[in-house]
Amino acid sequence: MSIDTAPTASATALDASSGVAARRDILRRVLMTIGPILAALVIAGCILLAVGVDPLAYYGYVLEKGLFSPLGIQQTLTRMAPLLFLAAGLIVAFRAGMWNLGGDGQFLLGAVTAAASAPFFVGIMPAWLALFCAFVVATLVAMIWSLVPALLRAYQGVNEIITTLMMTFLGTSLANVLVKLVFRDPGTTVPQTRTLPVEDRLPRLFDTTITSGLLFGLAAIVIVHLVMTRTAFGLKLRIVGANPRAAVHAGLGVPGLTIGVFAISAGLAGLAGAVDIIGVQGNVRADWNPAYGLAVIPAVFLARMNGFAAIGFVFLLSVLSIGGESAARRLGVPNHFTLVLVSIVLIVLALAEYVDHRYNQSRKA
C-alpha cells in the first residue's frame, strides 16, 4: 500500500512547492556539472604534477586567458561560433537517431567552399550579399556531400556510421586536393586559398574582436532546439529517432525525413566551416583540420541533445581550448595536454550523470 500512496503524497508536495522544487532541480544540475568539472581538474592536475608542471599555475593561466582576460574571453567567444553550428547540426541528427559522424568532412568542405567563393563574390557584388552567397554555397556543398550517406541509409538501409566516417576521410582529402590544385592562391608559396581581406569578413561585434558569427551560432542552436522540441516537424524527427518502424506505421515518410535530417545536419556543419573562414581565418591552408567535430560529439551527448545545455558545454570546451593553448605555451608543456583535460572532463561528467541517475532511481524506489 505504501507504494501506492507515496507518489500521490509527493505529487501534492510537488504542487505546493513546485517553484522551490524547480529551483532546487536547476541548482542540483548546476552542482552536478560543476562538481565533476572540479573533480576532473583535480585528476588532470595529478597528471600535470607527475610530469613536473605546477597544476595551479596551469589552471591559473587557463582561467586567466580563457575566461578573465578581455582579449582571451573574446577569443573564447569567437571560438564558440563554429562549435555552436556543429553542435546544432549534431543535435538534429542525434535526436532523429542518425549518427552523423562525418561532421569534420562536411565542416572542411564548407570551409573550403566559403574560402574559394567569398573572394570571388566580393569582387562582383556588395559585401553583405557576397558573404550571404558564400554562406549559401558552403551550406549547399555540405548538403550535397551528405546526400550519398543519406540516400544509402534511406533506401538501402546501409549503416550511416560507416558511410559518414568514410565520407569524412574522403572529404578531408578532397578539401586538401581542392586547396592544393583548384583554389590555390598563385600569389603564395604555401598552398592556401586566396585570403579574404579583413574588411570584407564578417563584422566584429561592437568594439571587440568577437566575431558576429557567435550571434548566428547562438541563433542557430536556439532555433534548432525550439524546432526539435516545439514543432510538429521536430516531433516527426524525434519519432523517427525513437522508433523508425513505428514512424513508418504512423504514416511518416521516413526516407524523405532521413534525407532532410542529413541535409540539415550537414548544412549546419558546412555553415560552421564557412563561419570559421569568413569570420575568423580568412583562408584555408592545406592540411588544415581542426577536428572540432570529435570534441563536439561527446559534448552534445552530455548535453542530452538539449540546445541550451550544449551552449554551456561548447563554452566550456572553448575556454579549455583557448586557455589551454596559452597555458601550454607559457609553461612549456605541449598543447596536447588540453586533449587529456577535455577527455577527463568528458569521462567524469558521464560518470557523474550515471551516479546521479542511480541516486534518483534508488530514491524513487
Place this chain on the structure above:
Amino acid sequence: MTGLFSEVFLSALLFGAVTAAIPLLLAGLGEQMSEKAGVLNIGIEGMMLAGAYLGFVGAFYSGSLWLGFLTGAAGGMAVALVMALLCVRIGLNQIVIGIALTLGLEGLTALLHHFQFSRSYPRLPAPNPTVIPTLADIPVIGPAFFKHHLIVYLAVALVVAMGYLYRRTQLGLNLQAAGDKPAALDVAGIDVIRTRTIAVLSTGALAGLGGAYLANVGAGLFIPFITNGAGFLGIVLAMLARGRPVWVLFGALLFGVCLSLTTAMQVAGINIPTDVIQMLPFLAVMMMLVLFGRRASLPAALGIPYERGAR
C-alpha cells in the same frame, strides 16, 4: 617512368602494402569482435595509440621486439579495461566514452613522447624478417609477401583462427548472441556482461598489438598521432566485413595497397598530391556500397541462424 613498374618497385610496393595493412587488419579484427558482441568501440584509435606508445617503450628499453608487442597489447588492453568498466559494466554511452578515450590517449601519448623522446627521436633497429624458404624465391611475390616479420604471418593466421572461433566454438556463438539478442544469452545462463567484457578486452589487445606493429615495425619509432585514423579505418573495415574475418583481411589489403602507393609516388617524385591516392580506397568502397548496397544488406538478415544457435 620505365623504372616505375620494374620488378623491384612492384615487390617494394606490395611489401609496403602488407606492412601498412597489418595494423588495419589487427584493428579491424578487434573491432569486429566488439561489434559482434554488441559494443561499438570508437575508442579503438586510443587503444592503438596506447599500444603504439607502450609497444615502442617496451621494445626500446628491453631491446626485444617481442616484449614490445607484449607491452603494446597490454597497453591496448588497459585502455579497453576502462572502456569495459565504463561502457559494459555500468553502461555509459559508448560514443561519449569511446571518443573521450581516443582524445585522452592522443593527448597523453603525445605528452609522454614530448618529455621522453622529443629531443632524441630514438629509432629501433630494423626488424629481422622471417624468410619462408622456397616461397621467398618467387620473383616479385616472394620478396613482397614472404620476407616479413613473424608477427605478420601470425596476424594472417589469426584471420583463420577468428573464423574458427566465430563458427565453431561456444565462445564465438556467445559473442554473436551477446550482440544479436543479449536477453536470450542471459536466459541461456551465460553472463552477457562477462562475454562482452571478454570481447572488449580482446579488442584492446588486438588494437594495441596493431599499434605496436605500426610503431615498432612499420615506422621504427613513435611519433605523436602515429595511428592517424587507423583505428577509425578499423571500424570501417569491421562494418564492411559484416562479421567475416576474411573480408577484414581483403579490406585491409586494399587500403594497404593505397597507403603504400602514396609513399611510392612520393619516392618516385610524381607530382600529384598524396591526398588523391588516399581517397581511392574510400571511393572504391563507397562505389561498392552504392552499386551493391541492397545486395550487401542481405547477409545482415542471414545473421539470424547464429542467434537461433545460441538459444
